[in-house]
Amino acid sequence: MITCPVCDATIDVDEEDLDEGDPLSCDECGASLHVVSISPLELQSDDESDEDDDEDFDDFDEEDEDEEEEEEEEEDW
Numbered sequence: 001m002i003t004c005p006v007c008d009a010t011i012d013v014d015e016e017d018l019d020e021g022d023p024l025s026c027d028e029c030g031a032s033l034h035v036v037s038i039s040p041l042e043l044q045s046d047d048e049s050d051e052d053d054d055e056d057f058d059d060f061d062e063e064d065e066d067e068e069e070e071e072e073e074e075e076d077w
């Protein structure tokens, strides 16, 4: 049983037919995948470029989310 590393859907491919470097595609999410290793079976999405190390973080506004102040006082029942 092979699962898509992108969406976790089951890909209907016989593991025995796979070789390292074989291209696959996921029917579910359409991702282009390839086999990185067969034992253990490992798939990688072609969209994930490992070489690209500068990740463009969208300016993450880290605003204080302290609005939910949980003041749980012990209640006497």
Ligand SMILES: [Zn+2]
Pocket (backbone or CB within 6 Å): 004, 005, 006, 007, 008, 009, 026, 027, 028, 029, 030, 031
């Ligand atoms: Zn998928």
